[in-house]
Amino acid sequence: MAPNEIRKLISSAQITGPTAGMAKGYTQANLAILKKEYAFDFLLFCQRNPKSCPLVDVTEVGSYNPSTIANGADIRTDIPKYRIYKDGVFTEEVTDIKDYWEDDMVAFLIGCSFTFETPLIEAGIPIRHIEENCNVPMYKTNIECAKAGVFEGPTVVSMRPMSQADAIRAIQITSRFPGMHGAPIHIGDPSIIGINDIHKPDFGDAVTIKEGEIHVFWACGVTPQAPQAVAMQSKPSIMITHAPGCMFISDLKDEKLSVL
């Protein structure tokens, strides 16, 4: 099915769950909605931290149409499940946010690693969490994001274990996507970036790590909106995000984001 057909099923609540594997080859995005008073600082935060916050679209103030990546879409209804945070505290999960939308809101669509996983798989690199049919493991690190206005906090990374040879190839392949997390930010010993137990991710699921495999860490789009992380620390009066795994499916082809 084409992205706009899937979005129609989502907006009519016929799809209310995770979007992994849907509309293969099309970019899926994380969502963060904030009021205008926070929008400049948040946009600046993304600009200063492009590896963890690769923006694929930002709406005009008050607009719920991410026109650059999905003309005609409605960000208030086209995501299967949303989370509402008030003063930095999670209050509820809903399937549309029409009742929460305000005229001065701005929607930020932030890329996710689904985009570079497709070319990794096509290059024959096994992706463990896909093999094990679970979420990618994610960890808070000791790598501080570059601060912008009220927004600050630690970089969150996703981790994929692989052979050394695959790690080299994965660095090459993801370097072609500088606008979608780009090359890894760390390989090897997790403790160097402040991860004490690789088997206990802060978000997502633990995966099997085989003898001799190397840990490869990419900056993660969850960074700005993870609970107890960047945006929540600044306690905006209201913030809306997608629910975990329930992403926005755009009309943008992943391959358009490759620079080489």
Added chain:
Amino acid sequence: MAPNEIRKLISSAQITGPTAGMAKGYTQANLAILKKEYAFDFLLFCQRNPKSCPLVDVTEVGSYNPSTIANGADIRTDIPKYRIYKDGVFTEEVTDIKDYWEDDMVAFLIGCSFTFETPLIEAGIPIRHIEENCNVPMYKTNIECAKAGVFEGPTVVSMRPMSQADAIRAIQITSRFPGMHGAPIHIGDPSIIGINDIHKPDFGDAVTIKEGEIHVFWACGVTPQAPQAVAMQSKPSIMITHAPGCMFISDLKDEKLSVL
């Protein structure tokens, strides 16, 4: 001389002219200063038009220190010459802007093509305007920028004529710098992008085009601040830019901006 030493000479008005060729290997940047009321729209404009507006730094509201790329620098004094525009009209040229600075101003530093010219030259590709010791020729095109709030207008391109073989190599090399204009946006017939007379650039100087050479066009950092172009069309009450050729010299190494 190191970038900070040159900036000291500039801030004490011992250097008041163009910065081309200074601090080789270090990134130079275009400047645009706007008041906060325009800052979100302008930042969004840059985010939506990354090839013409590659941001290398944006200051916090009210801060004149571009701390990401030049800690301790003062954007009000460290550029040889500035231009003041009021309501979209050029009013004067000054060597420092301390008298114009306001508490709600934001400074945008936008990359320039000096960054990718160095690796082109190192690859043995002759750069005509450097050979002829003049400014790169720049042209307004019929390629509309993606609009953002009040900001809209045509993309400005810079043009470098070269052999077909060099053009292929130049595409490869500049693709390594997606954060600094990246690959060309057009090669060949200028009329396709709305340029009627390649010998009459809108900005900069005309250069010799030899028999059999191909025109190679890159999106240009002048796009947002060119007279009668994007920012000026929206007539902000005050806007401050660098004077042509008088760029901000940062501490950032050009090679740091390469993704491969």
